[in-house]
Amino acid sequence: MSTSRLYNVVGINFDHMHMGDLLRQVHEHPGARLVGIADQSRERMASTVAAFGLTEDQVFTDWQLCLETTKPDIAILCPKTAEHGQAVVEVAPYQTHVLVEKPFAATLADADRMIAAMAATSKTMIINWPLAWYPPHVTTKRLIAEGTIGEVLEVHYYDGNRGPLRHIADKVEITEEEANRQKSQAWWYQREAAGGSLQDYLGYGVTLGTWFLDGRKPLEVTCVTDNKPGLEVDEHSIMVCRYASPYGLSKFETRWGTFTDPWTLQPQPKCGFVVLGTHGTISSYDYEPVIRLQTRERPETHEVPVDTLAPGWRNPIEHLIHHLETGCALHGPLDPALCRIGQQIVDSAVLSARERRTVTLLGE
Numbered sequence: 001m002s003t004s005r006l007y008n009v010v011g012i013n014f015d016h017m018h019m020g021d022l023l024r025q026v027h028e029h030p031g032a033r034l035v036g037i038a039d040q041s042r043e044r045m046a047s048t049v050a051a052f053g054l055t056e057d058q059v060f061t062d063w064q065l066c067l068e069t070t071k072p073d074i075a076i077l078c079p080k081t082a083e084h085g086q087a088v089v090e091v092a093p094y095q096t097h098v099l100v101e102k103p104f105a106a107t108l109a110d111a112d113r114m115i116a117a118m119a120a121t122s123k124t125m126i127i128n129w130p131l132a133w134y135p136p137h138v139t140t141k142r143l144i145a146e147g148t149i150g151e152v153l154e155v156h157y158y159d160g161n162r163g164p165l166r167h168i169a170d171k172v173e174i175t176e177e178e179a180n181r182q183k184s185q186a187w188w189y190q191r192e193a194a195g196g197s198l199q200d201y202l203g204y205g206v207t208l209g210t211w212f213l214d215g216r217k218p219l220e221v222t223c224v225t226d227n228k229p230g231l232e233v234d235e236h237s238i239m240v241c242r243y244a245s246p247y248g249l250s251k252f253e254t255r256w257g258t259f260t261d262p263w264t265l266q267p268q269p270k271c272g273f274v275v276l277g278t279h280g281t282i283s284s285y286d287y288e289p290v291i292r293l294q295t296r297e298r299p300e301t302h303e304v305p306v307d308t309l310a311p312g313w314r315n316p317i318e319h320l321i322h323h324l325e326t327g328c329a330l331h332g333p334l335d336p337a338l339c340r341i342g343q344q345i346v347d348s349a350v351l352s353a354r355e356r357r358t359v360t361l362l363g364e
């Protein structure tokens with residue numbers, strides 16, 4: 001997409017393997033230029049340096065020096081979940097737009113610190129949820145907004161993968177043996193780093209779920225997590241939200257240990273969403289070329305091809321630049337205001353699982 005100018009972009013902190021995917025989007029955008037990357041470990045940056053032909057002066061082990069030297073328009077941040085709050089608080093004073101890779105934060109308090117830090121600048125922050133770019137879910141939201149299934153009453157969500165250590169950037173596969181060897185070292189498996197399937201995947205479900213529910217907040221949250229011997233974090237969580245009448249119960253399940261990875265072969269249960277409205281239902285599964293619709297007029301479940309994403313609305317890099325160029329509203333799930341409701345639900349789920357009871361939604 002053509003732009004009025006070139007946007008200089010940096011990538012800071014390679015904890016999440018999606019950094020590689022995001023930098024590829026920068027590389028492929030004619031209006032964006034990758035001007036620097038920073039991480040404590042040169043080794044973790046090596047494949048990016050090779051893939052995008054970066055020069056030595058564009059590679060930093062000190063993120064502050066990276067920002068001071070390159071003065072970017074956009075900083076992509078992929079730290080471990082527990083460090084999202086601190087990272088944004090520290091980067092915001094450099095007056096750069098910020099893309100934080102999912103999830104929003106480890107806690108609502110961190111999310112609020114991030115929002116406050118960015119509010120003190122004139123810059124934009126987006127939280128990127130890769131699921132927000134899957135055509136089935138975008139199509140589902142469009143049909144909901146057009147009233148095709150009436151008012152949404154229930155959201156059912158199941159998602160995850162075989163585990164965070166079974167793939168690296170660009171979904172390159174890692175063997176089960178190698179993944180098991182890495183478990184004890186990896187931040188994904190550390191409670192202190194906000195690891196675990198709930199922190200990794202519940203935000204996806206409740207952020208897109210709240211988008212489908214038009215910003216509606218639940219009253220109460222009940223969550224149960226598994227408890228595998230030898231692991232500090234969960235690999236499976238099941239959560240129920242209760243909404244005020246006439247909205248019923250919605251449920252959100254996260255799993256590291258699906259039978260197959262959804263991007264290769266959909267496992268059963270299928271990864272994605274089922275949405276029930278007053279006039280119809282939709283099933284919207286990750287990566288599928290169709291969604292399945294049922295309405296009062298046509299009650300037999302039928303396939304609807306997914307939408308082709310519009311230019312400017314195809315991935316987070318393109319979208320952030322499109323937003324900066326045109327002032328268009330942010331894609332719903334990337335907007336911190338909507339993500340904050342998701343974070344309220346995640347915090348409530350963590351508390352519920354810990355105390356083994358139903359809790360009232362946390363936060364204002």
Ligand SMILES: OC[C@H]1O[C@](O)(CO)[C@@H](O)[C@@H]1O
Binds near residue numbers: 018161200
């Ligand atoms: O589980 C680790 C990670 O794997 C993905 O499913 C795909 O890369 C991410 O959405 C998640 O954060």
